[in-house]
Amino acid sequence: MKKGDNTIFCLKDYMLCKKERVEKALERFLPGEDTYPPAIHKAMRYSIFAGGKRLRPILAIAAAEAVGGHEEWVMPAACALEFIHTYSLIHDDLPAMDNADYRRAKPTSHLVFGEAMAVLAGDALLTEAFKLMASSLFTEAAKERAVLQVIKEVAEAVGSRGLIGGQVVDLESESKLVDEETLFYIHSHKTGKLFCASVRAGALLAGADERQLACLTRYAENFGLAFQIRDDILDIEGNSKKMGKSVGNDARLKKATYPCLLGLERARKVGKEAGERAAEQIRELGENARPLQELALFIIKRDF
Amino acid sequence: MKKGDNTIFCLKDYMLCKKERVEKALERFLPGEDTYPPAIHKAMRYSIFAGGKRLRPILAIAAAEAVGGHEEWVMPAACALEFIHTYSLIHDDLPAMDNADYRRAKPTSHLVFGEAMAVLAGDALLTEAFKLMASSLFTEAAKERAVLQVIKEVAEAVGSRGLIGGQVVDLESESKLVDEETLFYIHSHKTGKLFCASVRAGALLAGADERQLACLTRYAENFGLAFQIRDDILDIEGNSKKMGKSVGNDARLKKATYPCLLGLERARKVGKEAGERAAEQIRELGENARPLQELALFIIKRDF
Numbered sequence: 276m277k278k279g280d281n282t283i284f285c286l287k288d289y290m291l292c293k294k295e296r297v298e299k300a301l302e303r304f305l306p307g308e309d310t311y312p313p314a315i316h317k318a319m320r321y322s323i324f325a326g327g328k329r330l331r332p333i334l335a336i337a338a339a340e341a342v343g344g345h346e347e348w349v350m351p352a353a354c355a356l357e358f359i360h361t362y363s364l365i366h367d368d369l370p371a372m373d374n375a376d377y378r379r380a381k382p383t384s385h386l387v388f389g390e391a392m393a394v395l396a397g398d399a400l401l402t403e404a405f406k407l408m409a410s411s412l413f414t415e416a417a418k419e420r421a422v423l424q425v426i427k428e429v430a431e432a433v434g435s436r437g438l439i440g441g442q443v444v445d446l447e448s449e450s451k452l453v454d455e456e457t458l459f460y461i462h463s464h465k466t467g468k469l470f471c472a473s474v475r476a477g478a479l480l481a482g483a484d485e486r487q488l489a490c491l492t493r494y495a496e497n498f499g500l501a502f503q504i505r506d507d508i509l510d511i512e513g514n515s516k517k518m519g520k521s522v523g524n525d526a527r528l529k530k531a532t533y534p535c536l537l538g539l540e541r542a543r544k545v546g547k548e549a550g551e552r553a554a555e556q557i558r559e560l561g562e563n564a565r566p567l568q569e570l571a572l573f574i575i576k577r578d579f
Numbered sequence: 580m581k582k583g584d585n586t587i588f589c590l591k592d593y594m595l596c597k598k599e600r601v602e603k604a605l606e607r608f609l610p611g612e613d614t615y616p617p618a619i620h621k622a623m624r625y626s627i628f629a630g631g632k633r634l635r636p637i638l639a640i641a642a643a644e645a646v647g648g649h650e651e652w653v654m655p656a657a658c659a660l661e662f663i664h665t666y667s668l669i670h671d672d673l674p675a676m677d678n679a680d681y682r683r684a685k686p687t688s689h690l691v692f693g694e695a696m697a698v699l700a701g702d703a704l705l706t707e708a709f710k711l712m713a714s715s716l717f718t719e720a721a722k723e724r725a726v727l728q729v730i731k732e733v734a735e736a737v738g739s740r741g742l743i744g745g746q747v748v749d750l751e752s753e754s755k756l757v758d759e760e761t762l763f764y765i766h767s768h769k770t771g772k773l774f775c776a777s778v779r780a781g782a783l784l785a786g787a788d789e790r791q792l793a794c795l796t797r798y799a800e801n802f803g804l805a806f807q808i809r810d811d812i813l814d815i816e817g818n819s820k821k822m823g824k825s826v827g828n829d830a831r832l833k834k835a836t837y838p839c840l841l842g843l844e845r846a847r848k849v850g851k852e853a854g855e856r857a858a859e860q861i862r863e864l865g866e867n868a869r870p871l872q873e874l875a876l877f878i879i880k881r882d883f
Contacts, residue, residue, distance in 0.1 A: 306739060312747045315739045366702060371694035390675035391750055394698060398670060398705065399739040405709040406734030409727045419723050423713045426730060430710030435610060435619045435703040443616045446695055 286569040290333060293346075297332040298324075300350045301357060304407055318388045318396035319403075322361050326379040328579075331356040331469060334498075334567070335477035338491055341557065341564040344481020351411035352425055352480060356473045358404035359433055363469075365397040367442065373528065405430070411480070418480070425476045432472035441465030445530070453531040461531065466506075467499030474498075474567075490556045494567060497553035501575050504546030507532035508539065513578065550575035590873040594637060597650075601636040602628075604654045605661060608711055622692045622700035623707075626665050630683040632883075635660040635773060638802075638874070639781035642795055645861065645868040648785020655715035656729055656784060660777050662708035663737055667773075669701040671746065677832060709734070715784070722784070729780045736776035745769030749834070757835040765835065770810075771803030778802075778871075794860050798871060801857035805879050808850030811836035812843065817882065854879035 301323055310316045332353035339349045368375040368383040370390060375383050385393035408426050431437055441464025448457060474495035478488055510525045511534055525532045533542040553571035557564040605627055614620045636657035643653045672679040672687040674694060679687050689697035712730050735741055745768025752761060778799035782792055814829045815838055829836045837846040857875035861868040 310740065312739075312744050312751070314751065315743060315747045319739065362702075366698055369695075369698065371698060391673075392747070394670055394673065394675060395743050395747060397702075398666075399743045401702065401705060402734050402738040402743070406731055406738060409730040409734065419727060422727060423723060426713040427710055430706050430713065434706040434710060435616075435623065435699075436614065439619060439699050439703045439706070440616050443619045443696070443699060447616070447618065 286566065286573055289566050290328075290570075293333045293336055294329045296346065296350075297329045297336075297353060297357065300354050304351065304354050305403075314388070314392060315395055315399055318384060318392050319399055321387060322365050322378075322384050322396060323357070323400070325381045327357070327361075329357060330502075331360050331473040334470060334473040334495070334570070337566045337570065338474040338477030338483075339481035340477075341491065341560050341567055342478055342481045342483040342487050343563065344477070344483075349411075349477045349480045351407045352422075352429075352476050353473075355404035355407040356429070356469070356476065358400040358407065359429070360469065362397040362400035362404070363433070363438055363442075365393055365400070369393060372442075372446065373524075375524075418482075421479045421482070425479050428475055428479075429469075429472045432468040437464055437468040441468070448531055450529045451531075453536075455536055458531045458533065458536055462503040462533075463496075463499065466503050467496060470499040470502065471495040487560065490559060491567075493556040494553045494571070497549045497556065498571050498574065501546050501550035501553060501571065504533045504542055504549065505575055505577060507534050508542060508546070509578065511539070547575050590870065590877055593870050594632075594874075597637045597640055598633045600650065600654075601633045601640075601657060601661065604658050608655065608658050609707075618692070618696060619699055619703055622688060622696050623703055625691060626669050626682075626688050626700060627661070627704070629685050631661070631665075633661060634806075635664050635777040638774060638777040638799070638871070641870045641874065642778040642781030642787075643785035644781075645795065645864050645871055646782050646785050646787040646791050647867065648781070648787075653715075653781045653784045655711045656726075656733075656780050657777075659708035659711040660733070660773065660780065662704040662711065663733070664773060666701040666704035666708070667737070667742055667746075669697055669704070673697060676746075676750065677828075679828075722786075725783045725786070729783050732779055732783075733773075733776045736772040741768055741772040745772070752835055754833045755835075757840075759840055762835045762837065762840055766807040766837075767800075767803065770807050771800060774803040774806065775799040791864065794863060795871075797860040798857045798875065801853045801860065802875050802878065805850050805854035805857060805875065808837045808846050808853065809879055809881060811838050812846060812850070813882070815843070851879050 305320055305323060306316045308317050308320055335349050335353040335356055336346050339345065364378060365384045367373050368378055369385055376386060377383060383393070384396055388396065405426060408422065408429065411422055433439065441461050444457065445461045445465060448461065471492060474491050475488065478491050483491065507525065510522050510532065513522050524530070533545065537545060550571045554568040557567055609624055609627060610620045612621050612624055639653050639657040639660055640650050643649065668682060669688045671677050672682055673689055680690060681687060687697070688700055692700065709730060712726065712733065715726055737743065745765050748761065749765045749769060752765065775796060778795050779792065782795050787795065811829065814826050814836070817826050828834070837849065841849060854875045858872040861871055
């Protein structure tokens with residue numbers, strides 16, 4: 276067996292193992308379907324358990340481990356990040372926004388539960404996320420300060436100057452020609468900020484020092500760009516069955532994408548360089564940071 | 580001048596003074612209208628500055644003062660509570676929910692900014708609220724623990740088992756006959772939980788002990804009931820001009836209310852008793868708790 280194959284196999288194992296533990300924790304942290312009033316809890320669970328790569332929780336856990344922390348320290352915050360990601364998808368899919376019928380090969384929340392319940396399920400997941408973050412209590416005062424810092428950074432990342440800001444500019448840009456600067460704003464805010472907050476959350480809760488935080492932040496910025504470019508490319512040439520979602524949505528909604536701005540080949544090159552640059556940033560963290568490094572190199576080649 | 584008149588005059592002064600300081604803090608804590616992207620910040624500010632009694636921030640401040648705390652300790656959390664209240668109104672008014680055209684005598688957010696922006700403005704205010712709470716940093720470790728406790732309690736109060744749960748049951752109950760238990764669930768969750776969290780937030784940040792917290796919690800529960808019953812009565816016999824909103828909405832939407840369940844006279848009596856019981860609960864806190872006491876007695880007589 277070649278060394279390369281072996282490396283890919285290891286990352287897959289790591290991802291599968293972490294994904295399974297995140298799923299179990301999500302199950303534990305979410306109110307049961309029968310919790311009163313059941314309608315809202317059914318809707319929350321439907322979207323959380325509709326699939327997904329659990330990339331944000333895994334990034335948080337891998338970042339914690341990269342600086343010597345443990346999975347269990349960050350699991351509540353990691354699951355909170357998945358709650359927030361899911362809330363943003365439910366609201367993005369609403370008729371007033373992208374008006375999407377399918378998400379992860381399943382009918383979207385508002386088609387199953389109605390529009391009112393979809394709005395409320397998103398609201399509830401966002402709220403529950405902050406409750407979960409605040410519940411990751413530690414006995415040491417230093418850790419409590421880190422939890423507050425994480426809540427602040429995550430809220431900043433997904434607020435009106437973060438993820439929501441990106442969604443606003445994205446909506447305003449539909450059917451318009453946008454320049455590279457605007458496109459970069461949209462993606463770095465809609466997708467990049469939460470990736471960045473995920474990596475930093477894991478690192479902060481594991482007690483990372485300033486130097487470690489700085490290189491992990493650069494990692495996450497490049498990771499976000501690489502991820503988004505690959506996402507755009509897959510929307511053009513991906514296999515909808517393998518991805519569990521329809522392709523060609525960007526063209527249908529006349530969304531700005533990297534391939535349509537840079538051309539497919541150049542977009543591919545920029546994405547590859549961003550992934551490699553991400554991996555490069557955390558070389559100094561040594562062997563503990565290997566999962567993060569390989570994840571960045573995998574993300575530019577993924578086909579789902 | 581009679582003592583009674585003098586008492587009412589003092590409460591009015593207190594409320595006006597606190598309201599003014601809350602308005603100034605809201606102005607300070609919200610991103611400016613020109614902050615990029617301006618569309619979302621205009622929408623957030625429109626709803627926050629559309630008026631309102633600022634009752635939740637005032638309750639938080641008054642509760643802090645009732646146990647010897649200072650206004651400035653709780654101002655960020657107090658404003659966060661107003662952000663959350665406003666987010667809940669924006670989403671409640673959406674076409675898929677109550678489909679309201681006016682709120683505080685002004686067109687609702689979705690009529691002015693469109694439905695997508697109204698959903699996002701609500702999302703952003705909720706997110707900003709948690710950022711603001713987490714930003715109320717203190718140097719003492721004990722206070723940081725209190726901030727985390729406040730975030731947890733507020734999120735619990737407005738989550739799927741709190742305010743959102745109340746809204747779900749309210750939506751499910753439209754055009755249906757509901758019993759007293761369901762009606763109490765709706766109101767204690769839609770309105771009561773956030774009042775309770777406001778009072779407790781102020782007290783927790785001011786370092787209240789268990790005994791003080793317990794009587795303030797009972798105060799807030801009774802305050803919430805008194806407030807809601809008066810709200811229901813005003814929707815029947817209130818002056819829409821004075822209240823800054825249309826009356827008769829509950830009847831139009833066939834909403835369950837206390838007067839329709841208990842009859843107007845009995846509802847009035849139950850509301851009055853709840854307000855008096857609220858005031859009674861905090862007698863032992865002495866002179867510092869006088870604003871809270873008078874507020875509970877005022878709330879059952881208010882005509883706006």
